[in-house]
Amino acid sequence: MPDWVDPVAHYMLHEGLKNTLRIAVFAVIGSTIVGVVLGTLMTIRFLPLQALLRLYVEVWRGLPILVTIFLVYYALPTAPYLHHRFGAFTGAAIGLTLWGSAQVAEATRGAVQSIPREQHEAAAALGFGWVGRHRSVILPQALRRLLPPLVSLLANVIQNTTIASLIGVSELLSTGQRSVERLQFTSPESHAFVIYGAVMLGFFCVSFPLTRLAIVLERRMV
Amino acid sequence: MVASFDWQFIWDHLPDFWQGLKATLKVAGIGIAGSLAIGIVLGAARAHRIPVISWLAAIYVEVIRNTPILVQIFFVSGALPHFPGHPIRLDPFTIAWLSVMIWGGAYNTENFRAAFEAVPYRYREAGLALGFSRLATFFNITFPIGARIALPSSINTYVSVLKNTSLLTAIGFAELTNTAYSLESESFKPTEIYFALGATYLVVVWSLSALLRIVEWRLTLPETR
Numbered sequence: 411m412p413d414w415v416d417p418v419a420h421y422m423l424h425e426g427l428k429n430t431l432r433i434a435v436f437a438v439i440g441s442t443i444v445g446v447v448l449g450t451l452m453t454i455r456f457l458p459l460q461a462l463l464r465l466y467v468e469v470w471r472g473l474p475i476l477v478t479i480f481l482v483y484y485a486l487p488t489a490p491y492l493h494h495r496f497g498a499f500t501g502a503a504i505g506l507t508l509w510g511s512a513q514v515a516e517a518t519r520g521a522v523q524s525i526p527r528e529q530h531e532a533a534a535a536l537g538f539g540w541v542g543r544h545r546s547v548i549l550p551q552a553l554r555r556l557l558p559p560l561v562s563l564l565a566n567v568i569q570n571t572t573i574a575s576l577i578g579v580s581e582l583l584s585t586g587q588r589s590v591e592r593l594q595f596t597s598p599e600s601h602a603f604v605i606y607g608a609v610m611l612g613f614f615c616v617s618f619p620l621t622r623l624a625i626v627l628e629r630r631m632v
Numbered sequence: 633m634v635a636s637f638d639w640q641f642i643w644d645h646l647p648d649f650w651q652g653l654k655a656t657l658k659v660a661g662i663g664i665a666g667s668l669a670i671g672i673v674l675g676a677a678r679a680h681r682i683p684v685i686s687w688l689a690a691i692y693v694e695v696i697r698n699t700p701i702l703v704q705i706f707f708v709s710g711a712l713p714h715f716p717g718h719p720i721r722l723d724p725f726t727i728a729w730l731s732v733m734i735w736g737g738a739y740n741t742e743n744f745r746a747a748f749e750a751v752p753y754r755y756r757e758a759g760l761a762l763g764f765s766r767l768a769t770f771f772n773i774t775f776p777i778g779a780r781i782a783l784p785s786s787i788n789t790y791v792s793v794l795k796n797t798s799l800l801t802a803i804g805f806a807e808l809t810n811t812a813y814s815l816e817s818e819s820f821k822p823t824e825i826y827f828a829l830g831a832t833y834l835v836v837v838w839s840l841s842a843l844l845r846i847v848e849w850r851l852t853l854p855e856t857r
Protein backbone atom coordinates (compact mmCIF):
# COMPACT_ATOMS: atom_id res chain seq x y z
CA MET A 411 0.00 0.00 0.00
CA PRO A 412 1.41 3.48 -0.87
CA ASP A 413 2.49 5.46 2.20
CA TRP A 414 -0.04 8.32 1.72
CA VAL A 415 -2.92 5.94 2.54
CA ASP A 416 -2.32 5.55 6.27
CA PRO A 417 -2.55 9.21 7.43
CA VAL A 418 -5.48 9.89 5.04
CA ALA A 419 -7.42 6.87 6.27
CA HIS A 420 -6.70 7.83 9.87
CA TYR A 421 -7.90 11.42 9.26
CA MET A 422 -11.05 10.34 7.40
CA LEU A 423 -12.06 7.72 9.98
CA HIS A 424 -11.15 9.49 13.23
CA GLU A 425 -12.15 13.00 12.25
CA GLY A 426 -14.59 12.50 9.35
CA LEU A 427 -16.57 9.37 10.13
CA LYS A 428 -16.69 10.27 13.84
CA ASN A 429 -18.30 13.66 13.13
CA THR A 430 -20.66 12.13 10.57
CA LEU A 431 -21.94 9.67 13.16
CA ARG A 432 -22.07 12.33 15.91
CA ILE A 433 -24.28 14.66 13.84
CA ALA A 434 -26.41 11.71 12.77
CA VAL A 435 -26.97 10.55 16.36
CA PHE A 436 -27.99 14.07 17.49
CA ALA A 437 -30.30 14.51 14.50
CA VAL A 438 -31.94 11.09 14.85
CA ILE A 439 -32.59 11.44 18.59
CA GLY A 440 -33.91 14.99 18.12
CA SER A 441 -36.08 13.99 15.12
CA THR A 442 -37.55 11.02 16.97
CA ILE A 443 -38.48 12.96 20.12
CA VAL A 444 -39.89 16.01 18.30
CA GLY A 445 -41.48 13.91 15.56
CA VAL A 446 -43.28 11.46 17.87
CA VAL A 447 -44.69 14.28 20.01
CA LEU A 448 -45.82 16.39 17.03
CA GLY A 449 -47.14 13.34 15.17
CA THR A 450 -49.25 12.30 18.17
CA LEU A 451 -50.60 15.86 18.52
CA MET A 452 -51.53 15.76 14.81
CA THR A 453 -54.19 13.16 15.59
CA ILE A 454 -56.11 15.62 17.83
CA ARG A 455 -59.20 16.92 16.03
CA PHE A 456 -58.71 20.64 16.65
CA LEU A 457 -58.44 22.58 13.41
CA PRO A 458 -56.02 25.43 14.31
CA LEU A 459 -53.59 22.91 15.89
CA GLN A 460 -53.88 20.57 12.90
CA ALA A 461 -53.26 23.45 10.46
CA LEU A 462 -50.21 24.61 12.42
CA LEU A 463 -48.65 21.12 12.58
CA ARG A 464 -49.47 20.46 8.91
CA LEU A 465 -47.64 23.68 8.02
CA TYR A 466 -44.61 22.60 10.09
CA VAL A 467 -44.48 19.22 8.32
CA GLU A 468 -45.03 20.59 4.81
CA VAL A 469 -42.47 23.40 5.19
CA TRP A 470 -39.59 21.25 6.46
CA ARG A 471 -40.40 18.41 4.07
CA GLY A 472 -40.77 20.83 1.16
CA LEU A 473 -37.50 22.71 1.62
CA PRO A 474 -34.26 21.12 0.38
CA ILE A 475 -32.23 20.22 3.51
CA LEU A 476 -29.39 22.44 2.28
CA VAL A 477 -31.73 25.45 2.26
CA THR A 478 -32.99 24.60 5.78
CA ILE A 479 -29.39 24.41 7.01
CA PHE A 480 -28.56 27.74 5.28
CA LEU A 481 -31.61 29.31 6.96
CA VAL A 482 -30.51 28.11 10.40
CA TYR A 483 -26.81 28.86 9.92
CA TYR A 484 -26.71 32.01 7.75
CA ALA A 485 -30.14 33.65 7.91
CA LEU A 486 -30.99 33.31 11.61
CA PRO A 487 -28.10 35.44 13.03
CA THR A 488 -29.35 38.61 11.29
CA ALA A 489 -33.08 37.86 11.30
CA PRO A 490 -35.27 40.40 13.12
CA TYR A 491 -36.60 39.14 16.52
CA LEU A 492 -35.26 35.59 16.08
CA HIS A 493 -31.58 36.41 15.74
CA HIS A 494 -29.34 33.74 17.18
CA ARG A 495 -25.99 32.39 16.04
CA PHE A 496 -25.32 28.63 16.06
CA GLY A 497 -22.00 26.89 15.37
CA ALA A 498 -21.69 24.92 12.13
CA PHE A 499 -22.04 21.57 13.90
CA THR A 500 -25.16 22.63 15.85
CA GLY A 501 -26.61 24.42 12.82
CA ALA A 502 -26.30 21.29 10.71
CA ALA A 503 -27.76 19.08 13.46
CA ILE A 504 -30.74 21.47 13.89
CA GLY A 505 -31.34 21.66 10.13
CA LEU A 506 -31.33 17.86 9.85
CA THR A 507 -33.60 17.61 12.91
CA LEU A 508 -36.19 19.98 11.40
CA TRP A 509 -36.31 17.82 8.27
CA GLY A 510 -36.19 14.51 10.16
CA SER A 511 -38.84 15.51 12.71
CA ALA A 512 -41.25 16.35 9.88
CA GLN A 513 -40.70 12.86 8.43
CA VAL A 514 -41.17 11.19 11.84
CA ALA A 515 -44.26 13.31 12.63
CA GLU A 516 -45.96 12.20 9.42
CA ALA A 517 -45.06 8.53 10.06
CA THR A 518 -46.20 8.76 13.70
CA ARG A 519 -49.54 10.28 12.71
CA GLY A 520 -50.12 7.33 10.38
CA ALA A 521 -49.02 4.79 13.00
CA VAL A 522 -51.21 6.29 15.76
CA GLN A 523 -54.22 6.44 13.47
CA SER A 524 -53.70 2.79 12.51
CA ILE A 525 -54.31 1.69 16.12
CA PRO A 526 -57.94 0.50 16.34
CA ARG A 527 -60.50 2.81 18.01
CA GLU A 528 -61.31 0.09 20.55
CA GLN A 529 -57.85 0.53 22.09
CA HIS A 530 -58.63 4.21 22.77
CA GLU A 531 -62.06 3.36 24.13
CA ALA A 532 -60.79 0.51 26.33
CA ALA A 533 -58.06 2.72 27.78
CA ALA A 534 -60.55 5.53 28.39
CA ALA A 535 -62.91 3.07 30.10
CA LEU A 536 -60.07 2.08 32.43
CA GLY A 537 -59.84 5.70 33.51
CA PHE A 538 -56.74 6.82 31.56
CA GLY A 539 -56.64 10.49 30.59
CA TRP A 540 -55.46 11.63 27.12
CA VAL A 541 -51.78 11.71 28.10
CA GLY A 542 -51.83 8.43 30.02
CA ARG A 543 -53.82 6.71 27.30
CA HIS A 544 -51.29 7.68 24.64
CA ARG A 545 -48.23 7.07 26.79
CA SER A 546 -49.21 3.66 28.17
CA VAL A 547 -51.51 2.17 25.54
CA ILE A 548 -51.42 3.78 22.09
CA LEU A 549 -47.79 4.83 21.58
CA PRO A 550 -46.20 1.52 22.71
CA GLN A 551 -48.23 -0.19 19.99
CA ALA A 552 -47.67 2.56 17.42
CA LEU A 553 -43.90 2.61 18.04
CA ARG A 554 -43.64 -1.00 16.85
CA ARG A 555 -45.04 0.06 13.49
CA LEU A 556 -42.75 3.07 13.53
CA LEU A 557 -39.58 1.03 13.86
CA PRO A 558 -38.96 0.29 10.14
CA PRO A 559 -39.37 3.96 9.03
CA LEU A 560 -37.12 5.04 11.91
CA VAL A 561 -34.35 2.68 10.75
CA SER A 562 -34.67 4.05 7.18
CA LEU A 563 -34.58 7.56 8.62
CA LEU A 564 -31.30 6.74 10.37
CA ALA A 565 -29.79 5.59 7.05
CA ASN A 566 -31.08 8.75 5.31
CA VAL A 567 -29.86 11.07 8.07
CA ILE A 568 -26.38 9.51 7.93
CA GLN A 569 -26.30 10.10 4.16
CA ASN A 570 -27.61 13.66 4.52
CA THR A 571 -24.96 14.63 7.08
CA THR A 572 -22.73 15.15 4.01
CA ILE A 573 -24.70 18.36 3.42
CA ALA A 574 -23.09 19.72 6.61
CA SER A 575 -19.78 19.79 4.69
CA LEU A 576 -21.18 22.75 2.71
CA ILE A 577 -21.19 24.95 5.85
CA GLY A 578 -17.72 23.73 6.85
CA VAL A 579 -18.32 20.83 9.25
CA SER A 580 -15.52 18.32 8.78
CA GLU A 581 -17.45 15.10 8.30
CA LEU A 582 -16.52 12.11 6.12
CA LEU A 583 -17.03 13.79 2.73
CA SER A 584 -15.17 17.02 3.55
CA THR A 585 -12.23 15.16 5.14
CA GLY A 586 -12.00 13.16 1.89
CA GLN A 587 -12.20 16.34 -0.17
CA ARG A 588 -9.49 18.00 1.92
CA SER A 589 -7.26 14.93 1.57
CA VAL A 590 -7.60 15.04 -2.24
CA GLU A 591 -6.60 18.72 -2.24
CA ARG A 592 -3.72 18.22 0.18
CA LEU A 593 -2.25 15.28 -1.76
CA GLN A 594 -2.21 17.37 -4.93
CA PHE A 595 0.63 19.44 -3.45
CA THR A 596 2.91 16.45 -2.92
CA SER A 597 2.14 14.09 -5.77
CA PRO A 598 1.84 14.65 -9.53
CA GLU A 599 -1.09 12.25 -9.98
CA SER A 600 -4.48 12.86 -8.39
CA HIS A 601 -5.93 10.46 -5.85
CA ALA A 602 -9.49 11.81 -6.30
CA PHE A 603 -10.84 8.60 -7.81
CA VAL A 604 -9.58 6.37 -5.00
CA ILE A 605 -10.55 8.74 -2.19
CA TYR A 606 -14.07 9.58 -3.44
CA GLY A 607 -14.50 5.87 -4.10
CA ALA A 608 -13.49 5.16 -0.50
CA VAL A 609 -15.98 7.78 0.77
CA MET A 610 -18.74 6.06 -1.21
CA LEU A 611 -17.68 2.67 0.11
CA GLY A 612 -17.64 4.01 3.67
CA PHE A 613 -21.19 5.31 3.41
CA PHE A 614 -22.31 2.12 1.69
CA CYS A 615 -20.94 -0.05 4.52
CA VAL A 616 -22.85 1.99 7.12
CA SER A 617 -26.05 2.45 5.13
CA PHE A 618 -26.56 -0.93 3.44
CA PRO A 619 -27.04 -2.96 6.67
CA LEU A 620 -29.54 -0.35 7.89
CA THR A 621 -31.67 -0.41 4.72
CA ARG A 622 -31.63 -4.24 4.81
CA LEU A 623 -32.68 -4.16 8.47
CA ALA A 624 -35.55 -1.78 7.63
CA ILE A 625 -36.81 -4.23 4.96
CA VAL A 626 -36.58 -7.20 7.34
CA LEU A 627 -38.42 -5.29 10.10
CA GLU A 628 -41.08 -4.17 7.61
CA ARG A 629 -41.68 -7.78 6.56
CA ARG A 630 -41.87 -9.01 10.13
CA MET A 631 -44.50 -6.40 11.04
CA VAL A 632 -46.94 -7.47 8.35
CA MET B 633 -27.99 45.47 16.13
CA VAL B 634 -30.44 43.96 13.74
CA ALA B 635 -31.72 45.83 10.74
CA SER B 636 -35.33 45.32 9.70
CA PHE B 637 -36.30 43.09 6.82
CA ASP B 638 -35.39 44.76 3.52
CA TRP B 639 -38.18 43.95 1.04
CA GLN B 640 -36.84 46.41 -1.53
CA PHE B 641 -33.66 44.33 -1.79
CA ILE B 642 -35.60 41.19 -2.72
CA TRP B 643 -37.69 43.15 -5.21
CA ASP B 644 -34.54 44.55 -6.85
CA HIS B 645 -32.97 41.12 -7.22
CA LEU B 646 -35.97 39.22 -8.55
CA PRO B 647 -34.35 38.91 -12.03
CA ASP B 648 -31.35 37.12 -10.45
CA PHE B 649 -33.62 34.68 -8.64
CA TRP B 650 -35.50 34.10 -11.90
CA GLN B 651 -32.24 33.23 -13.70
CA GLY B 652 -31.36 30.72 -11.00
CA LEU B 653 -34.86 29.28 -10.94
CA LYS B 654 -34.74 28.73 -14.71
CA ALA B 655 -31.52 26.71 -14.38
CA THR B 656 -33.01 24.71 -11.49
CA LEU B 657 -36.17 23.92 -13.46
CA LYS B 658 -34.19 22.96 -16.56
CA VAL B 659 -31.94 20.52 -14.68
CA ALA B 660 -34.88 19.15 -12.66
CA GLY B 661 -36.95 18.71 -15.83
CA ILE B 662 -34.24 16.68 -17.57
CA GLY B 663 -33.55 14.76 -14.36
CA ILE B 664 -37.22 13.88 -13.84
CA ALA B 665 -37.77 12.84 -17.47
CA GLY B 666 -34.59 10.74 -17.39
CA SER B 667 -35.45 9.06 -14.11
CA LEU B 668 -38.90 8.21 -15.46
CA ALA B 669 -37.32 6.51 -18.49
CA ILE B 670 -34.69 4.67 -16.38
CA GLY B 671 -37.36 3.63 -13.90
CA ILE B 672 -39.65 2.10 -16.52
CA VAL B 673 -36.90 0.23 -18.38
CA LEU B 674 -34.89 -1.08 -15.42
CA GLY B 675 -37.99 -1.57 -13.27
CA ALA B 676 -39.46 -3.79 -15.99
CA ALA B 677 -36.17 -5.69 -16.31
CA ARG B 678 -36.10 -6.25 -12.53
CA ALA B 679 -39.75 -7.31 -12.29
CA HIS B 680 -39.43 -9.75 -15.20
CA ARG B 681 -36.08 -11.05 -13.89
CA ILE B 682 -34.30 -10.57 -17.23
CA PRO B 683 -30.84 -12.11 -16.70
CA VAL B 684 -27.74 -9.86 -16.48
CA ILE B 685 -29.68 -6.57 -16.92
CA SER B 686 -31.70 -7.36 -13.82
CA TRP B 687 -28.59 -8.13 -11.76
CA LEU B 688 -26.74 -5.02 -12.95
CA ALA B 689 -29.84 -2.93 -12.21
CA ALA B 690 -29.98 -4.38 -8.68
CA ILE B 691 -26.36 -3.37 -8.03
CA TYR B 692 -26.99 0.11 -9.50
CA VAL B 693 -30.04 0.59 -7.24
CA GLU B 694 -28.25 -0.53 -4.06
CA VAL B 695 -25.12 1.54 -4.71
CA ILE B 696 -27.06 4.74 -5.43
CA ARG B 697 -29.60 4.33 -2.64
CA ASN B 698 -26.95 3.60 -0.02
CA THR B 699 -24.55 6.44 -0.81
CA PRO B 700 -25.23 10.18 -0.34
CA ILE B 701 -26.16 12.09 -3.50
CA LEU B 702 -23.64 14.80 -2.61
CA VAL B 703 -20.84 12.19 -2.74
CA GLN B 704 -22.21 11.01 -6.10
CA ILE B 705 -22.10 14.59 -7.41
CA PHE B 706 -18.48 14.94 -6.25
CA PHE B 707 -17.68 11.56 -7.76
CA VAL B 708 -19.02 12.56 -11.19
CA SER B 709 -17.41 16.03 -11.11
CA GLY B 710 -14.21 15.35 -9.15
CA ALA B 711 -13.31 11.68 -9.52
CA LEU B 712 -14.32 10.77 -13.08
CA PRO B 713 -11.81 13.27 -14.59
CA HIS B 714 -9.15 11.18 -12.78
CA PHE B 715 -10.52 7.78 -13.80
CA PRO B 716 -7.37 5.63 -14.04
CA GLY B 717 -6.39 5.20 -17.69
CA HIS B 718 -9.50 6.81 -19.16
CA PRO B 719 -10.35 10.28 -17.82
CA ILE B 720 -13.98 11.35 -18.29
CA ARG B 721 -14.46 15.12 -18.40
CA LEU B 722 -17.98 16.54 -18.53
CA ASP B 723 -19.22 20.13 -18.65
CA PRO B 724 -21.01 21.47 -15.53
CA PHE B 725 -24.49 21.33 -17.09
CA THR B 726 -24.04 17.65 -18.04
CA ILE B 727 -22.70 16.83 -14.57
CA ALA B 728 -25.74 18.61 -13.12
CA TRP B 729 -28.51 16.76 -14.94
CA LEU B 730 -26.62 13.48 -15.10
CA SER B 731 -26.05 13.21 -11.35
CA VAL B 732 -29.65 14.03 -10.34
CA MET B 733 -30.92 11.70 -13.08
CA ILE B 734 -28.74 8.77 -11.94
CA TRP B 735 -30.02 9.29 -8.39
CA GLY B 736 -33.70 9.58 -9.37
CA GLY B 737 -33.38 6.65 -11.78
CA ALA B 738 -32.26 4.31 -9.00
CA TYR B 739 -35.17 5.23 -6.71
CA ASN B 740 -37.60 5.04 -9.62
CA THR B 741 -36.31 1.60 -10.69
CA GLU B 742 -37.33 0.38 -7.25
CA ASN B 743 -40.73 2.17 -7.47
CA PHE B 744 -41.52 0.62 -10.85
CA ARG B 745 -40.15 -2.82 -9.91
CA ALA B 746 -42.48 -3.01 -6.92
CA ALA B 747 -45.39 -1.69 -9.00
CA PHE B 748 -44.90 -4.11 -11.92
CA GLU B 749 -44.61 -6.98 -9.45
CA ALA B 750 -47.87 -5.86 -7.82
CA VAL B 751 -49.79 -6.39 -11.09
CA PRO B 752 -51.61 -9.71 -10.51
CA TYR B 753 -49.94 -12.55 -12.41
CA ARG B 754 -53.29 -13.79 -13.75
CA TYR B 755 -53.64 -10.56 -15.77
CA ARG B 756 -50.38 -11.36 -17.55
CA GLU B 757 -51.48 -14.95 -18.05
CA ALA B 758 -54.73 -13.70 -19.56
CA GLY B 759 -52.76 -11.52 -22.00
CA LEU B 760 -50.53 -14.42 -23.04
CA ALA B 761 -53.60 -16.68 -23.41
CA LEU B 762 -55.12 -14.10 -25.79
CA GLY B 763 -52.07 -14.58 -28.03
CA PHE B 764 -50.16 -11.38 -27.09
CA SER B 765 -46.38 -11.74 -27.22
CA ARG B 766 -44.46 -11.14 -23.98
CA LEU B 767 -43.61 -7.60 -25.13
CA ALA B 768 -47.19 -6.84 -26.19
CA THR B 769 -48.44 -8.19 -22.87
CA PHE B 770 -46.10 -5.78 -21.09
CA PHE B 771 -47.17 -2.73 -23.09
CA ASN B 772 -50.90 -3.50 -23.06
CA ILE B 773 -51.36 -4.94 -19.59
CA THR B 774 -48.46 -4.74 -17.12
CA PHE B 775 -47.38 -1.19 -18.02
CA PRO B 776 -50.77 0.61 -17.97
CA ILE B 777 -51.71 -0.98 -14.64
CA GLY B 778 -48.24 -0.99 -13.04
CA ALA B 779 -47.41 2.61 -13.96
CA ARG B 780 -50.54 3.75 -12.12
CA ILE B 781 -49.52 1.73 -9.05
CA ALA B 782 -46.03 3.31 -9.25
CA LEU B 783 -47.34 6.89 -9.40
CA PRO B 784 -47.68 7.77 -5.68
CA SER B 785 -44.17 6.57 -4.77
CA SER B 786 -42.56 7.96 -7.92
CA ILE B 787 -44.11 11.39 -7.27
CA ASN B 788 -41.99 11.54 -4.10
CA THR B 789 -38.92 10.66 -6.18
CA TYR B 790 -39.60 13.45 -8.72
CA VAL B 791 -40.08 16.03 -5.96
CA SER B 792 -36.83 14.83 -4.36
CA VAL B 793 -35.01 15.16 -7.70
CA LEU B 794 -36.12 18.80 -7.82
CA LYS B 795 -34.99 19.39 -4.21
CA ASN B 796 -31.67 17.64 -4.83
CA THR B 797 -30.72 20.10 -7.57
CA SER B 798 -29.96 22.50 -4.68
CA LEU B 799 -26.89 20.35 -3.88
CA LEU B 800 -25.40 21.23 -7.28
CA THR B 801 -24.36 24.48 -5.64
CA ALA B 802 -21.47 22.44 -4.17
CA ILE B 803 -19.83 22.20 -7.61
CA GLY B 804 -20.58 25.84 -8.40
CA PHE B 805 -23.40 25.17 -10.85
CA ALA B 806 -25.45 28.39 -11.02
CA GLU B 807 -28.89 27.10 -10.04
CA LEU B 808 -31.26 28.73 -7.55
CA THR B 809 -29.38 28.01 -4.30
CA ASN B 810 -26.03 28.90 -5.85
CA THR B 811 -27.45 32.17 -7.18
CA ALA B 812 -28.66 33.05 -3.68
CA TYR B 813 -25.31 32.07 -2.21
CA SER B 814 -23.32 34.29 -4.59
CA LEU B 815 -25.79 37.14 -4.07
CA GLU B 816 -25.28 36.84 -0.31
CA SER B 817 -21.50 36.97 -0.58
CA GLU B 818 -21.66 40.32 -2.40
CA SER B 819 -24.54 41.97 -0.52
CA PHE B 820 -24.34 40.65 3.07
CA LYS B 821 -28.11 40.34 3.41
CA PRO B 822 -28.41 36.67 4.39
CA THR B 823 -31.82 36.91 6.09
CA GLU B 824 -33.59 38.51 3.12
CA ILE B 825 -31.88 36.26 0.58
CA TYR B 826 -32.37 32.94 2.32
CA PHE B 827 -35.98 33.67 3.30
CA ALA B 828 -36.71 34.56 -0.32
CA LEU B 829 -34.85 31.39 -1.40
CA GLY B 830 -36.87 29.21 1.00
CA ALA B 831 -40.15 30.79 -0.11
CA THR B 832 -39.26 30.21 -3.76
CA TYR B 833 -38.47 26.54 -3.13
CA LEU B 834 -41.71 26.02 -1.21
CA VAL B 835 -43.74 27.56 -4.05
CA VAL B 836 -41.98 25.43 -6.68
CA VAL B 837 -41.98 22.17 -4.67
CA TRP B 838 -45.60 22.53 -3.57
CA SER B 839 -46.69 23.41 -7.14
CA LEU B 840 -44.86 20.41 -8.57
CA SER B 841 -46.37 17.98 -6.08
CA ALA B 842 -49.86 19.49 -6.59
CA LEU B 843 -49.43 19.19 -10.36
CA LEU B 844 -48.27 15.57 -10.11
CA ARG B 845 -51.20 14.74 -7.82
CA ILE B 846 -53.60 16.16 -10.39
CA VAL B 847 -51.95 13.92 -13.02
CA GLU B 848 -52.28 10.98 -10.63
CA TRP B 849 -55.98 11.73 -10.05
CA ARG B 850 -56.64 12.09 -13.80
CA LEU B 851 -54.95 8.76 -14.53
CA THR B 852 -56.74 6.82 -11.79
CA LEU B 853 -58.95 4.15 -13.30
CA PRO B 854 -62.64 5.12 -12.94
CA GLU B 855 -63.55 1.97 -11.02
CA THR B 856 -60.90 2.60 -8.34
CA ARG B 857 -61.55 6.34 -7.99
